[in-house]
Amino acid sequence: MRVEHIGLATLCLGKWQDVPNLPRPAAIITDPPYGQKLKTNSGVRSPRPRPGRSGILKPRAIPYPEGIIGDDKPFDPSSILCLSDIVLLWGAHKFADRLPQGQFLCWDKIPTGTRRDQGDGEAAWINAPGRPMRIFRHLWNGICTGAGYETKNEFSHNTSAQRRVHPTQKPVDLMAWCIEQARVPSGGLILDPYMGGGSTGIAAVRAGHPFIGVECEPQYFDAACRRIEKAQTQLRAA
Numbered sequence: 470m471r472v473e474h475i476g477l478a479t480l481c482l483g484k485w486q487d488v489p490n491l492p493r494p495a496a497i498i499t500d501p502p503y504g505q506k507l508k509t510n511s512g513v514r515s516p517r518p519r520p521g522r523s524g525i526l527k528p529r530a531i532p533y534p535e536g537i538i539g540d541d542k543p544f545d546p547s548s549i550l551c552l553s554d555i556v557l558l559w560g561a562h563k564f565a566d567r568l569p570q571g572q573f574l575c576w577d578k579i580p581t582g583t584r585r586d587q588g589d590g591e592a593a594w595i596n597a598p599g600r601p602m603r604i605f606r607h608l609w610n611g612i613c614t615g616a617g618y619e620t621k622n623e624f625s626h627n628t629s630a631q632r633r634v635h636p637t638q639k640p641v642d643l644m645a646w647c648i649e650q651a652r653v654p655s656g657g658l659i660l661d662p663y664m665g666g667g668s669t670g671i672a673a674v675r676a677g678h679p680f681i682g683v684e685c686e687p688q689y690f691d692a693a694c695r696r697i698e699k700a701q702t703q704l705r706a707a
């Protein structure tokens with residue numbers, strides 16, 4: 470199994486079930502595939518170079534792989550729930566009937582109030598019954614994103630330019646908020662067994678947490694390595 474050590478982060482390419490000696494983390498914060506059967510590369514143009522305004526050939530965006538591994542069937546949270554004392558799962562509105570007592574968190578993707586075809590928000594679940602429900606408001610609609618989203622150059626506060634590395638990528642600010650909501654002890658290890666493009670990892674290392682991320686799709690794994698390395702380089706330079 471390929472394993473990359475990048476500062477506070479240890480990133481594994483493969484299925485998390487196959488990672489040997491996975492330590493028990495202080496918290497699992499993750500966004501598993503849950504049976505959306507999302508068509509990930511529909512409408513993506515060919516990766517052939519195209520001329521830019523200057524006439525110089527510019528590479529096209531790399532298309533996503535077809536489908537998300539595991540997204541063809543409903544998610545069973547039971548194998549994850551026993552791995553840590555603190556567990557926070559995105560997509561929980563899709564598998565709420567398989568979760569024990571806990572609390573929901575909500576991401577309002579359209580604080581402007583406009584309705585979205587794909588739904589106006591998403592729910593996460595945390596194994597903390599009795600806590601108040603909380604809402605995170607962060608614009609996420611096509612090319613419009615809220616502050617703190619990663620662009621081609623750096624973590625930008627623009628609301629337009631963006632570069633997604635994963636079709637269901639979560640904003641880093643949202644994952645930073647999740648770490649706060651989960652009340653992860655200072656310096657506690659955070660595990661994301663369904664890492665995707667690494668948004669949880671960026672939020673974790675920025676908050677000073679050691680992080681283990683596991684991703685089985687090489688394209689997303691490589692993107693996560695790049696993004697988490699860049700985040701830590703920026704932290705050191707600041």
Ligand SMILES: C[S@@+](CC[C@H](N)C(=O)[O-])C[C@H]1O[C@@H](n2cnc3c(N)ncnc32)[C@H](O)[C@@H]1O
Nearest residue numbers: 484485500539635638639663665666668684685
């Ligand atoms: C919903 S996406 C996570 C997206 C992530 N939140 C982000 O911001 O990019 C779930 C990811 O889990 C990966 N995956 C599916 N089954 C896995 C497994 N058993 N072990 C590790 N990764 C897995 C998929 O390839 C996919 O990239």
